[in-house]
Amino acid sequence: MANTVSTSPEHSGEGETRRDFLLIATSTVGVIGTALAVWPFIDSMNPAADTLALATTGVDISAIEDGQRITVVWRGKPVFIDHRTAAVIEAAESVPMEDLPDPEPDSARAEKPEWLVVVGVCTHLGCIPLGQKPSDPRGEFGGWFCPCHGSHYDTSGRIRKGPAPANLPVPPYEFVDDSTISIG
Amino acid sequence: MEAKTWKNPVIAWIDDRLPVFSMMQAELVDYPTPKNLNYWWNFGSLAGIVLVIMIATGIMLAMQYTAHVDYAFESVERIMRDVNYGWLLRYLHTNGGSMFFIVVYIHFFRGMYYGSYRAPRELLWIIGVFILLAMMATSFMGYVLPWGQMSFWGATVITNLFSAIPLVGEAIVTWLWGGFSVDNPTLNRFFALHYLLPFIIFALVFVHLWALHVKKSNNPLGIDVKGPQDTLPFTPYYTIKDTFGLGVFMIVYLAFVFFAPDFFGEPDNYIKANPMQTPPHIVPEWYFLPYYAILRAITFDIWFVSAKLIGVILMFASILILLFLPWLDRSPVRSAKFRPIYKQLFWVFFADCIILGVVGGNAPEGAWVPIGQAATFYYFAHFLIIIPLLGKFEKTRTPPTSISAAVTHGGIGTKVKEAAE
Numbered sequence A: 001m002a003n004t005v006s007t008s009p010e011h012s013g014e015g016e017t018r019r020d021f022l023l024i025a026t027s028t029v030g031v032i033g034t035a036l037a038v039w040p041f042i043d044s045m046n047p048a049a050d051t052l053a054l055a056t057t058g059v060d061i062s063a064i065e066d067g068q069r070i071t072v073v074w075r076g077k078p079v080f081i082d083h084r085t086a087a088v089i090e091a092a093e094s095v096p097m098e099d100l101p102d103p104e105p106d107s108a109r110a111e112k113p114e115w116l117v118v119v120g121v122c123t124h125l126g127c128i129p130l131g132q133k134p135s136d137p138r139g140e141f142g143g144w145f146c147p148c149h150g151s152h153y154d155t156s157g158r159i160r161k162g163p164a165p166a167n168l169p170v171p172p173y174e175f176v177d178d179s180t181i182s183i184g
Numbered sequence B: 001m002e003a004k005t006w007k008n009p010v011i012a013w014i015d016d017r018l019p020v021f022s023m024m025q026a027e028l029v030d031y032p033t034p035k036n037l038n039y040w041w042n043f044g045s046l047a048g049i050v051l052v053i054m055i056a057t058g059i060m061l062a063m064q065y066t067a068h069v070d071y072a073f074e075s076v077e078r079i080m081r082d083v084n085y086g087w088l089l090r091y092l093h094t095n096g097g098s099m100f101f102i103v104v105y106i107h108f109f110r111g112m113y114y115g116s117y118r119a120p121r122e123l124l125w126i127i128g129v130f131i132l133l134a135m136m137a138t139s140f141m142g143y144v145l146p147w148g149q150m151s152f153w154g155a156t157v158i159t160n161l162f163s164a165i166p167l168v169g170e171a172i173v174t175w176l177w178g179g180f181s182v183d184n185p186t187l188n189r190f191f192a193l194h195y196l197l198p199f200i201i202f203a204l205v206f207v208h209l210w211a212l213h214v215k216k217s218n219n220p221l222g223i224d225v226k227g228p229q230d231t232l233p234f235t236p237y238y239t240i241k242d243t244f245g246l247g248v249f250m251i252v253y254l255a256f257v258f259f260a261p262d263f264f265g266e267p268d269n270y271i272k273a274n275p276m277q278t279p280p281h282i283v284p285e286w287y288f289l290p291y292y293a294i295l296r297a298i299t300f301d302i303w304f305v306s307a308k309l310i311g312v313i314l315m316f317a318s319i320l321i322l323l324f325l326p327w328l329d330r331s332p333v334r335s336a337k338f339r340p341i342y343k344q345l346f347w348v349f350f351a352d353c354i355i356l357g358v359v360g361g362n363a364p365e366g367a368w369v370p371i372g373q374a375a376t377f378y379y380f381a382h383f384l385i386i387i388p389l390l391g392k393f394e395k396t397r398t399p400p401t402s403i404s405a406a407v408t409h410g411g412i413g414t415k416v417k418e419a420a421e
């Protein structure tokens, strides 16, 4: 086109570097601006404020007998509470660290040794391990057994055998008094 | 494209401004199609028809369905019991999903057998792989909608796959869920995406056909069309053949819908989702079983990479590897008809896929573990070792010089061509 001034050869030279600068500067601003504008779309899919505000769960543990396990719901997930017997605690504490795929001493997982609190979601692909009911299989290490792909957890909720890569996580919790814990 | 004059003045007026009628004439009527296509070439058009059936039944279901964890299961039961013909729409949709995969898998193996992925149809093939991926995402999310036990636990296991990604895995899973487990936000977004993706598939199919019509159909001989004596106009020859195939297909499809509507289903999905209890044996839909077997094949860590991550990578690789098939195969001929060794190894590969499917449907214990590992190894070896080596060393037979020479045993076609010259 005859009336486009910019690209004619006479105008090359110094003007070109200025033009290049403007081009790079404006496209950079454009790209960053677009990225910033996309973020709200992506972030809107993250947990909303009401989902995050899920109240902490308080549990009355006074009625749980020695050796009994109960399941409570926290953030839509099951949490296993195990009132462990002295023999079980002894077994969990005496496991050598070399035997553990994800080494963690029992003392780091239970605030009070008689009470084990873990999130009951298999760290492999999220099934709920069996072992809460007395009739359930508890796997080769007396803890929990995940039927989905065969992961065995021990009495401290630590992974011992199978495809799961990590121990059952311990949720944040505290003892409000001797008979109540608050999870979350 | 020849300029066609339309007798009907309204059509002529429109066509002059927007040549849709000329385009339809050129692409659906005059379109030159190799005259030796066999029945395996029916499955492309069948897939397109199934897509239309899925969209039509899906839209009607969406008018009755409620995407909320408290109502989803009940709303599907209501569709089955109270909505007029709701049972029919739902069974057409559910079984249509399975039929879609049967048809597309046949279509895909057809392409592998006759070398349809080879130059110049590489892009056509690649678009096909993307259609397959989009179909998988669509049906995975559709399966979650009825909110039964398999819906919930299938969604949990599959979304958890992403947690295998180092560092950001957990954040990605939380983002996918919109919470800390599969829950109402997850169901809602899956419904939105399940509604959207079929239309994206529709657009991909359009591009797929566009690419097809540029380079035209391959054929059982795998040789190029040499001239008009090798082709027939699409209409009436192939429109009628496709319609006949559709009739046969509908008999099979409707036999399932009316006489065995839950054949492909899992009884557990008639139990409402319970986030506190995992069913004893989680299985995905049958069309995902081979990938599920590959996912679980790796039971050992390699260096510092966890077994879980390797499984996930292999599962995605098993499909993405198809994208490279056009360049892995260097054989001088396309069709397996002229490749005595490939012709047999093709069936071995097919059997391997079936074995993977069987392994995927069984609990990973005992002999199933090594069988799954061997079958996974063979799956990748087929693409990475066997196909490249065959391309180099296989003694291929010589294909006929032209399609008409093969069809008429060197007779009429050649004579017609000579006469024309």
Ligand code: HEM
Pocket (backbone or CB within 6 Å): B051, B054, B055, B056, B057, B058, B059, B060, B061, B062, B065, B076, B090, B093, B094, B097, B100, B135, B138, B139, B140, B142, B143, B144, B145, B146, B194, B195, B197, B198, B199, B201
């Ligand atoms: C590529 C096409 C599609 C595929 C492969 C597909 C696949 C599926 C599958 C496998 C299910 C689960 C069936 C069950 O067990 O109930 C499903 C359910 C559903 N789909 Fe689709 N679908 C497709 C298109 C659509 C479209 C376009 C819509 C809406 C506009 C739709 C709406 C629904 C609804 C509402 C349900 C839940 C009701 C039910 O479970 O029957 N689908 N879909």
Ligand code: FES
Pocket (backbone or CB within 6 Å): A122, A123, A124, A125, A126, A127, A146, A147, A148, A149, A150, A151, A162, A163, A164
């Ligand atoms: S989900 Fe527990 S072993 Fe796979």
